[in-house]
Amino acid sequence: MTGPRVFRFLNEKGSLDAHGWDNPAKAKLWRYNQHYFDDLNAEGADSRGAWHQALITDWIAANPPGQGSGWEPYPTSLRIVNWIKWALAGNTLNEAAQHSLAVQTRWLMRRLEWHLLGNHLFSNAKALIFAGFYFDGPEAANWRKQAMAILFRELPEQILPDGGHFELSPMYHALAVEDLADIVNLMTAYGSRLSAAEQALARGCAARLPGMLRWLNIMSHPDGKISFFNDAAFGVAPENDCLHAYAARLGISVAPLAPGLTYLVDSGFARMARGSIVVLCDVGRIGPDYLPGHAHADTLSFELSLGTERVIVNSGTSEYGTSAERLRQRGTSAHSTVQVGNEDSSEVWSGFRVAQRARVYAVEANETREALILAARHDGYTRLPRGPHHSRSWQLTDTTLRVVDRLEPAAKGVARYYLPNGVIAEATSSDAGTLRLASGRVLRWYAAGATANVEDSTWHPRFGLSLPSQCLSLAFTGDLTFDLTFDPDFA
Structure with missing residues (x-):
């Protein structure tokens, strides 16, 4: 009030x-x-x-x-x-x-x-x-x-x-x-x-x-x-x-999180933490089969922070109801993952409904001295004619996050990386560029096998709020390797 x-x-x-x-x-x-x-x-x-x-x-x-x-x-x-x-x-x-x-x-x-x-x-x-x-x-x-x-x-x-x-x-x-x-x-x-x-x-x-x-x-x-x-x-x-x-x-507390790779098997999420770098990944189902009302078509999406600065995000939720904007925000194209043929990985419809759903399988989580590695596949696009399976892996080292996407059989796809308000992307060529954070830090990215575009977008961190932002869009066929590098002294 x-x-x-x-x-x-x-x-x-x-x-x-x-x-x-x-x-x-x-x-x-x-x-x-x-x-x-x-x-x-x-x-x-x-x-x-x-x-x-x-x-x-x-x-x-x-x-x-x-x-x-x-x-x-x-x-x-x-x-x-x-x-x-x-x-x-x-x-x-x-x-x-x-x-x-x-x-x-x-x-x-x-x-x-x-x-x-x-x-x-x-x-x-x-x-x-x-x-x-x-x-x-x-x-x-x-x-x-x-x-x-x-x-x-x-x-x-x-x-x-x-x-x-x-x-x-x-x-x-x-x-x-x-x-x-x-x-x-x-x-x-x-x-x-x-x-x-x-x-x-x-x-x-x-x-x-x-x-x-x-x-x-x-x-x-x-x-x-x-x-x-x-x-x-x-x-x-x-x-x-x-x-x-x-x-x-109430007398209840928990210990601080340890660095490394944490895989929440029952929920289907994973956290990769190395130094000040945190990557959060969705490698599970969209929700209960009988209750998908709050689900998005965000399978194999991820978010990334460097210290307390968010770098890659999903675009958020600003409204409920049955509007076109509500449907767009639930769709695959509003998330940091791969879209095939302008379709959603899970068929979200109306305000709180889902038809066919992506199923995730072949999840692998490994931790070595050199890197944290997570991989998974989903079948959400196999309902399409010659629709591919989408596989994605994340490899996090002290200096680089590598994200590898594959569509099998080979198909045209678009990988999107949403940036929060305040992070500025620049493409210095058709497959490389920089991300400038609000703190002034600069990260470099390279996308092998893709044609990159920096697009105007919106980020919705609160209901009723739409902030101007950018999206790095990577068009590819079959295979894509995306590298994001950062200052190891900061990491």
């Missing part, structure tokens, strides 16, 4: 006076954010207590039960949790708000999102368990019982053995870390009321958090922020340092 009745969501301003609570002139996700009530627990919320009291009163009056976007199960779930967190932090929910909170929970109880599953159903269960502890009586006990049944079922499904969230989005993974930490925190606060089953759930959530925090570290850049694989953007989930601090207050 930027004023008593003024908001800024997804980098877009709005107000209750101008837009009300459910104005279709605003995108669905913007309206959802109105109904989340995240600001009740945001930084500096204590100074906005009077705004929040008035906002809750206004919401109750303007949103009769069951009417409008705010009563859909997902925003209802987040709002229930936020109101209860706010109350448990020492604020007062008056009688009308207490009554509304109970009505919202009853409404949610009858509309759990079994048809969507994933993070939606988990959020439903989290809301039920928060309300189940906040209120007393047999109805509240039933909410807790339903929440327990969902969480016991979903925890082993949604949290993979390597610690990753199964939708394979670093952003949604960070949200899942917060969810589990919240549940541990809540159950610690209500420890004297826990049943044996609830105690077991609290232990199970706490036991998973170290692995989840480690996964978050692996899939983040040295700047301390998440990478952009599948739906991911800054400013939605809590920052990494906030999540680690929260976990530490």
Whole structure:
């Protein structure tokens, strides 16, 4: 909130006076954010207590039960949790708000999102368990019982053995870390009321958090922020340092990452770290077969940092919905990987749908004294006439990242390397050039077997944000070797 009745969501301003609570002139996700009530627990919320009291009163009056976007199960779930967190932090929910909170929970109880599953159903269960502890009586006990049944079922499904969230989005993974930490925190606060089953759930959530925090570290850049694989953007989930601090207050911590090659077998990602160079690679499936809504066609894409400067990225996520721009951002051409015939490696369509999916195989991960080596193949283009398999390998030494692409049988492809805002590419010939970083460092690149072009593009590190950037585009047939060299003294 930027004023008593003024908001800024997804980098877009709005107000209750101008837009009300459910104005279709605003995108669905913007309206959802109105109904989340995240600001009740945001930084500096204590100074906005009077705004929040008035906002809750206004919401109750303007949103009769069951009417409008705010009563859909997902925003209802987040709002229930936020109101209860706010109350448990020492604020007062008056009688009308207490009554509304109970009505919202009853409404949610009858509309759990079994048809969507994933993070939606988990959020439903989290809301039920928060309300189940906040209120007393047999109805509240039933909410807790339903929440327990969902969480016991979903925890082993949604949290993979390597610690990753199964939708394979670093952003949604960070949200899942917060969810589990919240549940541990809540159950610690209500420890004297826990049943044996609830105690077991609290232990199970706490036991998973170290692995989840480690996964978050692996899939983040040295700047301390998440990478952009599948739906991911800054400013939605809590920052990494906030999540680690929260976990530490609960007595949970993880050791710093070691350099070298780390392959997350269950998630299908890998991290190559040598000196100050970090390369993050996607060598896995796009997500759960039954839940690809947050998937992008980004198979075998990668991101690279030199120290705290991002050098190569995927182009990010700035919007949801069913627009042409949403579809473009999900497509292969918006990622640092290879595209064949203007097709996507996985057939993304609509806002949250995927038809045929690329399958990754032949993953190899090796570490020697001289280099870190990762290789994989996928079959996403074999649905095309004479469609090729795409294989890619990464080799990282102290001075060079070498990326080798092969299309078999030989076919025309385009390898794209997206650069964040502030990194400037120059082609000094048809197959060589430089990358100039914001710090002034200059990296040299050479593309054997390709014709290179530097194209104007956009980078989307936050929802509602499109920054001018560049893309290095390499057209090739059959085989391509790309070398990026850097100063070994810096590395």
